[in-house]
Structure formats: C-alpha cells, structure tokens
Amino acid sequence: MSFSFKLINEEDSSRRGEILTSHGPIQTPAFMPVGTYGAVKAMSPLTLEELKAEIILSNTFHLMERPGIEVIKEHGGLHNFIGWKKPILTDSGGYQVYSIAKNKSVSNEGVQFNSPLNGDKIFLTPEICMDLQLAFNVDIAMVLDECTAYSKDKEKVKDSMQLSVLWANRCRDRFNSSQNALFGIIQGGVFKELRESSINSLVKIGFEGYAIGGLSVGEPIEEMIKIVNFVSPLMPKDKPRYLMGVGTPMDILKAVEMGIDLFDCVIPTRHARNGYLYTSRGLVRIRNSNNKNNLDPLDHNCSCYTCRTFSRAYLHHLDKTKEMLGSTLNTIHNLSYYLNLMADLREAIEQGKLRPFLSKFKENWEKFID
Amino acid sequence: MSFSFKLINEEDSSRRGEILTSHGPIQTPAFMPVGTYGAVKAMSPLTLEELKAEIILSNTFHLMERPGIEVIKEHGGLHNFIGWKKPILTDSGGYQVYSIAKNKSVSNEGVQFNSPLNGDKIFLTPEICMDLQLAFNVDIAMVLDECTAYSKDKEKVKDSMQLSVLWANRCRDRFNSSQNALFGIIQGGVFKELRESSINSLVKIGFEGYAIGGLSVGEPIEEMIKIVNFVSPLMPKDKPRYLMGVGTPMDILKAVEMGIDLFDCVIPTRHARNGYLYTSRGLVRIRNSNNKNNLDPLDHNCSCYTCRTFSRAYLHHLDKTKEMLGSTLNTIHNLSYYLNLMADLREAIEQGKLRPFLSKFKENWEKFID
Numbered sequence: 001m002s003f004s005f006k007l008i009n010e011e012d013s014s015r016r017g018e019i020l021t022s023h024g025p026i027q028t029p030a031f032m033p034v035g036t037y038g039a040v041k042a043m044s045p046l047t048l049e050e051l052k053a054e055i056i057l058s059n060t061f062h063l064m065e066r067p068g069i070e071v072i073k074e075h076g077g078l079h080n081f082i083g084w085k086k087p088i089l090t091d092s093g094g095y096q097v098y099s100i101a102k103n104k105s106v107s108n109e110g111v112q113f114n115s116p117l118n119g120d121k122i123f124l125t126p127e128i129c130m131d132l133q134l135a136f137n138v139d140i141a142m143v144l145d146e147c148t149a150y151s152k153d154k155e156k157v158k159d160s161m162q163l164s165v166l167w168a169n170r171c172r173d174r175f176n177s178s179q180n181a182l183f184g185i186i187q188g189g190v191f192k193e194l195r196e197s198s199i200n201s202l203v204k205i206g207f208e209g210y211a212i213g214g215l216s217v218g219e220p221i222e223e224m225i226k227i228v229n230f231v232s233p234l235m236p237k238d239k240p241r242y243l244m245g246v247g248t249p250m251d252i253l254k255a256v257e258m259g260i261d262l263f264d265c266v267i268p269t270r271h272a273r274n275g276y277l278y279t280s281r282g283l284v285r286i287r288n289s290n291n292k293n294n295l296d297p298l299d300h301n302c303s304c305y306t307c308r309t310f311s312r313a314y315l316h317h318l319d320k321t322k323e324m325l326g327s328t329l330n331t332i333h334n335l336s337y338y339l340n341l342m343a344d345l346r347e348a349i350e351q352g353k354l355r356p357f358l359s360k361f362k363e364n365w366e367k368f369i370d
Numbered sequence: 371m372s373f374s375f376k377l378i379n380e381e382d383s384s385r386r387g388e389i390l391t392s393h394g395p396i397q398t399p400a401f402m403p404v405g406t407y408g409a410v411k412a413m414s415p416l417t418l419e420e421l422k423a424e425i426i427l428s429n430t431f432h433l434m435e436r437p438g439i440e441v442i443k444e445h446g447g448l449h450n451f452i453g454w455k456k457p458i459l460t461d462s463g464g465y466q467v468y469s470i471a472k473n474k475s476v477s478n479e480g481v482q483f484n485s486p487l488n489g490d491k492i493f494l495t496p497e498i499c500m501d502l503q504l505a506f507n508v509d510i511a512m513v514l515d516e517c518t519a520y521s522k523d524k525e526k527v528k529d530s531m532q533l534s535v536l537w538a539n540r541c542r543d544r545f546n547s548s549q550n551a552l553f554g555i556i557q558g559g560v561f562k563e564l565r566e567s568s569i570n571s572l573v574k575i576g577f578e579g580y581a582i583g584g585l586s587v588g589e590p591i592e593e594m595i596k597i598v599n600f601v602s603p604l605m606p607k608d609k610p611r612y613l614m615g616v617g618t619p620m621d622i623l624k625a626v627e628m629g630i631d632l633f634d635c636v637i638p639t640r641h642a643r644n645g646y647l648y649t650s651r652g653l654v655r656i657r658n659s660n661n662k663n664n665l666d667p668l669d670h671n672c673s674c675y676t677c678r679t680f681s682r683a684y685l686h687h688l689d690k691t692k693e694m695l696g697s698t699l700n701t702i703h704n705l706s707y708y709l710n711l712m713a714d715l716r717e718a719i720e721q722g723k724l725r726p727f728l729s730k731f732k733e734n735w736e737k738f739i740d
Binding site: 037038042046066067083292293310311313316325327328329 | 407410413415416436440441444445451453663675681684686687691693697
C-alpha cells in the first residue's frame, strides 16, 4: 500500500500530520481545492502548483456524466486526463445524489435516479462507484454513502446510517487497490448514539481514513460543531480524519482544534468568482464602489501574484467589466489565503502554539462578514 | 524621444525591424494581442510574458468608459493599472465610434455620441483623445480618425479622409510627449488617389509611425489586399507600418509580404474562447465530437503549455462543461500560434528565406477552414 499516514505532532486535540501517496505527500491539516469537473474553476494545474496546493478534490458524480468513465480510462486515470500530478481525492457521488439527482429511489442494492444533465436513468451501486474510482486511479476514494437532509426523525436517520454501513462493507469488498486509499464516511445525522454506532461499524470494516459526512445539510451551525466535537475524538487516531464540505476559515479553525486533518469546500473559489475576497483584515467585496479608486493591493499581508501585481481598483475594474481574468486573479488570492491559513495552522501545531494563534485569529475574525 | 525604429533586414518588400520604446523593444513584424479593457481576455500579464508577447493593444474608447481616465491617471498610467510592464499601443476610439457608438454626429470640432454602456452623452475631440492617451502614458498612441463604412461614394470618402487629416493635425499639435510615439492613420477607403493624398498629408505633418485604417469594414477581401498593396510602398520606409485590425494568419502573411510591420486582431483570442484552434495541420474545432476520445495534444508541433500538458479530449471536455480554464488554455495556444508565426516570419526575413516559407505555408493553408 503506497498510502500511509503519520502524526508528526499533537497539541491538545489538534494534529499535525503527513499523508504519503504514490503521487506525493500531503501535509495535514490540509485544504483541498474543489475541481468538480476535473478543473478547479479558473485555475490551471500549474497555477495550483505555484499556490502549493498538495491535493485537489474532484467529483465522481460529475465526471461520470462528463466526460464519462471511458475517456478517463483511456487516459490511464484522472491525473493524466486533467494534467495534475499530485494527489487527488474523489468524493463518491453520494452527496450529489442527495443534492442534485432527480427522481431518486434508494434500495439496498443501490440508488436509481435521473441524470440532472440529460434525464438518463442512472443506477449507482457501491460496486459501480468503486469501479469508477478505481478507474480514475485516484489516491483517495470515498465509499458510496446515503446522504440525507437534516432530520429529527431518529429511526429514519438510523435506517439510512445502517444502509450506508452496508454499502461501506460492499465498497471495501470491491475496492481492491494496492496503491490507493479508501475512506469510510460516518453518518448518523445529529444523533450522537448513531454517529458512534456508525464509527464502530466502519472501524470494524477497516478503512485508510474516515470522513464525517452528512453535515452542512441544513442543521444549525451549533449542531454541526457539537457533532464534530463528539465524533472527532472517537475516530481512529492513526488515520486521517476528513470533514467533508467544510467550510469557512472559522469553521476550519474550529475543526482543526477538534482534531480534523482534511477539508474541502467550494467557498474560496466560488466566493472569488463572486468577488468576495478573504484578507487579513476581513472579507472584501471587490465590487463595492469604495474599491474603484483604491490603489492598494487587496491585502498588504499577502504575497500572492494578485496582491503583488494589481491594485484593488484593477480587480474592481475586472469585476465590473466581467473579465475572466478577474475570476482567475480572485481565485488565486482566495486559494492562497486558504492554503496559507492551513500552513499557518500546521506551523502553530508544530510549535505547540495553536492556542494563541486561534485566539488572535478569532479576535480578528469578528470583523469578518461571512 | 525614447521611441525609435530601425530596419534590420529586408527581403523584397518585406521588412525585419525593431522598435525601441521606454518599456522595451518590439521585434517586427509583430502581432499585438488585444486587451480591450486593459486585460487580454482569459490571460494574465504573466502568461502573456511567458508567451513572449512584446506589446499589447488596448482600447481608448472602452477604457474611457471603464474604469475612466481618473483611475488610470491615479495609477500613473495604464502600465501600472494593468500590471503589464512591456509596450502598449492604444487605438484612438475612432473605430469604436464607427462601430458601437449610438446617435453619433460628426463635426469638424469632433464627434458626439451616446455611450453604448449607459447612454451618457460623450463628446470626443482630437484634443481630448490625445489627453486620454497621454494620461494612459502608452508607448504608442493613435490619432483620432473618422472611420467610415465601405462606400463607393468617392466624394463622401474624400470629405471624411480630409476631416481625418484635419484631426491628425490637431492631434499632433496636442501630443507633446517626449517619450511616446504618435501614429497617423491613413484613410481614403478603396480609392487609391485618396489613400495617396492621405499619406502625403500625414507625412507632411510627421508621425513616428503610420497605420492603414478603414479596412475590414465591409469591403471585399480582394479590395483590401489591393489597397494594402498600393498603400504600403507609399508609406515612409523608416517608420513602422501598422495594418489595423488584421487578421487571419493568411492575411498577416500577405501583408508582411507587402511590407507591413505591426498587426492586431481579436481573432486568436476570440476564436480560442469559441473553441476554434489554429494548428500546424489546420483549424481545429475542439467542440467536435471526434475530439471526445482523442488522446493527442492539440498540435504535436506546438510546445505551448496547453499542448505540452493536455489532450484534445480534455480541452473538448472543458469546452463542453464551460470551464473557464478551457478559454485560458485555448487562448494560450492560439496566441502561441500567432506569436510563433510572427517569430518564424521574422527569422525567414532575416535569413532571406521568406519566399519559400510563404509558399510552404500557403500550401498547407489550403486545408484551413477560416
């Protein structure tokens, strides 16, 4: 197995670690930029490398629809197809089946739905999901899970969680890679008892890493934090812990504090395209007219290409004139912000200084509109 | 005057030259990528430098509307505003007044029209046009001219040409830069006599370079070539000759053969965004389904980032999924094609081998759909 994880340092619950894969190492805690269709929006692989991204996430569901598995197979896997040489994680499609599939019907066997793209009938099973990700040859594959909306109906959530465990079992059986990792996904909604049962079942099956799924699906933010706080310490210490789809910088900080190692989220890239930019002094809406004549860089404390080269006024101008370059420069900056934040967190944990780092950050954060 | 031009070599009518500006040299014949709003669409200045672009064109008319002159002034000029350190040429807005301004009325004094952006009344005079370009502090400014549609009404074309000469005179009087160049624009439609009269008048005024304007405005392509062929030899030998808004690779080759030194055109960048890509084996429409499974690079004979890194299948996929990255990678390739073509032309003229180069190119060109 080319995949391994080791802890380098711990401070309270937080962890500084390193994942090794056949496409290189990933320093954790790590943030994974999202490249839904095998491209992080407005970024080239070269630019992502320059930003020191060590892993990106791509979406099985979307790639299955376009370009389809055959094209990726012919390229010998997703890395070759998209020109990205470093690690890739693909989600399983469980979340997209929940969020964008039409007319879905779930059975023990799998889930049937209509493609949101062309209406085609698609039947996704744990086995098919594994075959897809095996053909992608990605460094980290995710089990197919059932993701459900926020619900207070414990019996319903329990049934769904148990189905996810059943599927996780079949995923493990099918996923016969000697090289790449398969992560289990913990479900159980906002019910601690169900979350615990889910973890125990998944650990019994045995995965190379574990993810917390089924959050950010409509539950109040406090519930989410409570669950992460409960689940994280129950997750195996010697495996990477991944909090799926999270989040804002503040969410990430809180989760790192609770011992999470991996994150992915569309926020930095989507916000960038909408002109919301993270800076050391707060969130800047570049479209605001007070940037029209502003000769300052976006963030004096940032050394990304965008901040080194352009004024806020130019970024404002690109936004107003809908120039694609604006999306690119904004994305460079926001990803730089996220990736630097992760580097700062790693350094703080290494030096046993996470606490002062967090309190200082939280203090500044008050100014953020988020 | 920081601006100068020297001829390095000539072969028949074609010229190999070098323009020096305070922002660096330009090897001619040169192609100028178009950055209407101070950004070449989907390109960063860094990428343009990597492509070895030596000069870009930007549009006075558009920049006057957005961001407006004050913002550019506050940045100390257009270079600082857009983060591009090499030479810039701005057109004068004459062509945009002709092509996109609403309710325009032309008098000897200047031209009044409504902004296509917000309907505001704008009055543009030769003096205002010079003041704008002086504030931009661009290396090459263009005189304000009246551009008219293709017409067989000689008297009308003559009146317009004479107005352009009148304006050119006032532009020269106003343009008091010791550093940057001002180019005159030859008008006169498809009438040789008027073109000749225009040149003589402009040369009497005296400019640092001369451009052929008023072509590609609806006249048959043969008429255009006939006019360039007639006008070019009448233009001063010791000054750069610029054919505005031209063109396809084949148009450029023909014009280089006739002694033209400078070109600008939106074709490579616009075609790129629409998925039409120039290759050594013809024009490729990347959207075509025969590219869906094609593992080859776009062009085996091209060493641009796009061709070094990605398959046609991936470019096809980016086009189908409307990923911005597709526009960027396609633009890198098409500009690379144009800029390499210019480099090849320069080398051929230097070595006195333009003729065999042209015949070989024209032979291949037959395959192009253009």
